[in-house]
Amino acid sequence: xxxxxxxxxxxxxxxxxxxxxxxxxxxxxxxxxxxxxxxxxxxxxxxxxxxxxxxxxxxxxxxxxxxxxxxxxxxxxxxxxxxxxxxxxxxxxxxxxxxxxxxxxxxxxxxxxxxxxxxxxxxxxxxxxxxxxxxxxxxxxxxxxxxxxxxxxxxxxxxxxxxxxxxxxxxxxxxxxxxxxxxxxxxxxxxxxxxxxxxxxxxxxxxxxxxxxxxxxxxxxxxxxxxxxxxxxxxxxxxxxxxxxxxxxxxxxxxxxxxxxxxxxxxxxxxxxxxxxxxxxxxxxxxxxxxxxxxxxxxxxxxxxxxxxxxxx
Amino acid sequence: xxxxxxxxxxxxxxxxxxxxxxxxxxxxxxxxxxxxxxxxxxxxxxxxxxxxxxxxxxxxxxxxxxxxxxxxxxxxxxxxxxxxxxxxxxxxxxxxxxxxxxxxxxxxxxxxxxxxxxxxxxxxxxxxxxxxxxxxxxxxxxxxxxxxxxxxxxxxxxxxxxxxxxxxxxxxxxxxxxxxxxxxxxxxxxxxxxxxxxxxxxxxxxxxxxxxxxxxxxxxxxxxxxxxxxxxxxxxxxxxxxxxxxxxxxxxxxxxxxxxxxxxxxxxxxxxxxxxxxxxxxxxxxxxxxxxxxxxxxxxxxxxxxxxxxxxxxxxxxxxxxxxxxxxxxxxxxxxxxxxxxxxxxxxxxxxxxxxxxxxxxxxxxxxxxxxxxxxxxxxxxxxxxxxxxxxxxxxxxxxxxxxxxxxxxxxxxxxxxxxxxxxxxxxxxxxxxxxxxxxxxxxxxxxxxxxxxxxxxxxxxxxxxxxxxxxxxxxxxxxxxxxxxxxxxxxxxxxxxxxxxxxxxxxxxxxxxxxxxxxxxxxxxxxxxxxxxxxxxxxxxxxxxxxx
Numbered sequence: 001x002x003x004x005x006x007x008x009x010x011x012x013x014x015x016x017x018x019x020x021x022x023x024x025x026x027x028x029x030x031x032x033x034x035x036x037x038x039x040x041x042x043x044x045x046x047x048x049x050x051x052x053x054x055x056x057x058x059x060x061x062x063x064x065x066x067x068x069x070x071x072x073x074x075x076x077x078x079x080x081x082x083x084x085x086x087x088x089x090x091x092x093x094x095x096x097x098x099x100x101x102x103x104x105x106x107x108x109x110x111x112x113x114x115x116x117x118x119x120x121x122x123x124x125x126x127x128x129x130x131x132x133x134x135x136x137x138x139x140x141x142x143x144x145x146x147x148x149x150x151x152x153x154x155x156x157x158x159x160x161x162x163x164x165x166x167x168x169x170x171x172x173x174x175x176x177x178x179x180x181x182x183x184x185x186x187x188x189x190x191x192x193x194x195x196x197x198x199x200x201x202x203x204x205x206x207x208x209x210x211x212x213x214x215x216x217x218x219x220x221x222x223x224x225x226x227x228x229x230x231x232x233x234x235x236x237x238x239x240x241x242x243x244x245x246x247x248x249x250x251x252x253x254x255x256x257x258x259x260x261x262x263x264x265x266x267x268x269x270x271x272x273x274x275x276x277x278x279x280x281x282x283x284x285x286x287x288x289x290x291x292x293x294x295x296x297x298x299x300x301x302x303x304x305x306x307x308x309x310x311x312x313x
Numbered sequence: 314x315x316x317x318x319x320x321x322x323x324x325x326x327x328x329x330x331x332x333x334x335x336x337x338x339x340x341x342x343x344x345x346x347x348x349x350x351x352x353x354x355x356x357x358x359x360x361x362x363x364x365x366x367x368x369x370x371x372x373x374x375x376x377x378x379x380x381x382x383x384x385x386x387x388x389x390x391x392x393x394x395x396x397x398x399x400x401x402x403x404x405x406x407x408x409x410x411x412x413x414x415x416x417x418x419x420x421x422x423x424x425x426x427x428x429x430x431x432x433x434x435x436x437x438x439x440x441x442x443x444x445x446x447x448x449x450x451x452x453x454x455x456x457x458x459x460x461x462x463x464x465x466x467x468x469x470x471x472x473x474x475x476x477x478x479x480x481x482x483x484x485x486x487x488x489x490x491x492x493x494x495x496x497x498x499x500x501x502x503x504x505x506x507x508x509x510x511x512x513x514x515x516x517x518x519x520x521x522x523x524x525x526x527x528x529x530x531x532x533x534x535x536x537x538x539x540x541x542x543x544x545x546x547x548x549x550x551x552x553x554x555x556x557x558x559x560x561x562x563x564x565x566x567x568x569x570x571x572x573x574x575x576x577x578x579x580x581x582x583x584x585x586x587x588x589x590x591x592x593x594x595x596x597x598x599x600x601x602x603x604x605x606x607x608x609x610x611x612x613x614x615x616x617x618x619x620x621x622x623x624x625x626x627x628x629x630x631x632x633x634x635x636x637x638x639x640x641x642x643x644x645x646x647x648x649x650x651x652x653x654x655x656x657x658x659x660x661x662x663x664x665x666x667x668x669x670x671x672x673x674x675x676x677x678x679x680x681x682x683x684x685x686x687x688x689x690x691x692x693x694x695x696x697x698x699x700x701x702x703x704x705x706x707x708x709x710x711x712x713x714x715x716x717x718x719x720x721x722x723x724x725x726x727x728x729x730x731x732x733x734x735x736x737x738x739x740x741x742x743x744x745x746x747x748x749x750x751x752x753x754x755x756x757x758x759x760x761x762x763x764x765x766x767x768x769x770x771x772x773x774x775x776x777x778x779x780x781x782x783x784x785x786x787x788x789x790x791x792x793x794x795x796x797x798x799x800x801x802x803x804x805x806x807x808x809x810x811x812x813x814x815x816x817x818x819x820x821x822x823x824x825x826x827x828x829x830x831x832x833x834x835x836x837x838x839x840x841x842x843x844x845x846x847x848x849x850x851x852x853x854x855x856x857x858x859x860x861x862x
Contacts, residue, residue: 033744034745034748035748040405041405041480042747045480046484047751048782085397085398086537092552095552095553154585166594167580167585167588258585259584263551263553268553275744
């Protein structure tokens, strides 16, 4: 119940945020040079043809009236009609958004899979060989750009070993699952080092606290002390770190999508910007905003679940 | 006009295309957008890791089939951006046209060399003695994908729709007065005046044949799942991702098509496309960057073809801005361009310097047109005679993320420096560049062109005749004597006389240096060695009914 009220509050507070974003995006995209009609019609277009198409698109009306029309449609849940594709913006988003969400989920999953065991091991063997290796090696992942990392993974696991497709997303669930592994690992390799460092630091702090000493002295096994008592407390701060980074990633999955030929929303966004497809750019920006808010919300809820002292208000 | 789109790191990304995957702008220009920018990372050397030596074929043209073609198979073609729309009267994106050309077919089709037309849905055609009407006899037994037979009423509807749809391809049909249908299998196309490009115009994709009244649907419904007489029928389209067409089992060319389906998959990154081809997930890679061709040629089971194209790259100089209204300035710049160097650095040697605004795979191209070639002494001499003998400062409007554009600007910058001309480079994104050049709001910039039909008039009109509604290739060039020649050539049916007119036009256009002609570029394609019969026309389109796996 307390989660429900909290979530509702957050959803309501989302409305002014979205309004603000819609305002900024609407005017910003129109400030940059480039015209959707000229872009669509290409070099052969005469000035008259361009004007005709701008008329049809409603671009000849005053900006403010265009914005109010957009807002009016938005309130009815209508994101508009793409200038480039003959389809609604909502249809474009519902095709590409699931791909990006899959990518984020898979990226988070692999990040946890990699980061948690390594951080725990490093903290438990503080300053040992394992700790030093774990602190040093993953940093390489931070420094490697995703397009390079991705291609190396494709070459090794796609082309040489043939375990995964070399790109694409497939059509069935099984193909989605296979296709999302390497992109997810690529995301995880850039995200994991941050989580490892943060989790290791909090683990070390927690491991030296009094109740851990007490737990040890009670004769509880090291494994249980570390995994059962220390990890949960140490995880609190790392959840925030992970959440912030995933939220950040939401806007930057493009590179990974591109390398793995995933028809995700980042790719769609870039295409729309280059095509000056105003309605699609506006729609996707709003979706990004919602996603960032949702990730933050989930982070807060997870934070509270892990640490009952944290009140969701 | 179209643009051949490609990845940013290839030459063709230059001016026109876009589509970016996006929007193809114009056929020509748009495509480019698509490809643009982002892909610039990732470059060919990475692929080196996977290619191994040498048992490969590398041809330079054709994809001739040997032996009997096998039936069946699902062909996958990877391209850098998606089609945008199937509306043949409106869409300029090459990715869309090359796809819908498998669904709608024209009355006459371009020949393989791009120099003429041949019967297609029309079995025969004949011009009237006054050259003002053409009578076409339709092939019998041709059916649309819904089973309805194709008749003259459908042909009339198809051509009339394109003629009256504003803001699209109606300019191609501007000379057509009316289309009449004496009987079910005869069509008479009458022109307002003698119009030599008529047959070529009828081969243009906008005049593909669709059923009358959209087979009872609305226009939007029809183009959402279009039907035609072509070898492939509409399948599925996940926008931004993949478009699949299925075999037409009752295609009029018996025995064809061989393939069960064709899928165009969008793979924005050029390395990813190369890897998918190598990994067997794709059979044809639509636009590998020239920088990667050497590597691809050394990849097992991959073959690289360079199909002659109509793509020609130019430098535009805006005559509404000083000092480009001075012919000596334009000539000086044109002389200062080292075209051989551009072909080497941009096309990795896979092209030739241009001598005319027309290209060799277009009828009436004059290979003897002198053009203006690299000569720094002549450049200095021209500049001395100009209004700015000591040089000047100017701004190059570059398309950001476009490797070809950047390379041209750099080569030019260096030679112009010797003349005392300072070239500053202003980067804007492709859509903005297109918009600004279209409004003549620039000084000097790069652009390119590909033809859509087998007649030079499409380009001659666009590039030299501002009375047709444009700005002479966005240069503001306006020479009444050349415009007059262009109009004469439109009406001349005698091939020898028409050749003489176009030779004169090409020579005069070169002399005026209204554009600096740069180089002719082939269409690069990488295909799996299992693909047979795949050939690309000089316009960039292809006949998938001839392809087998």
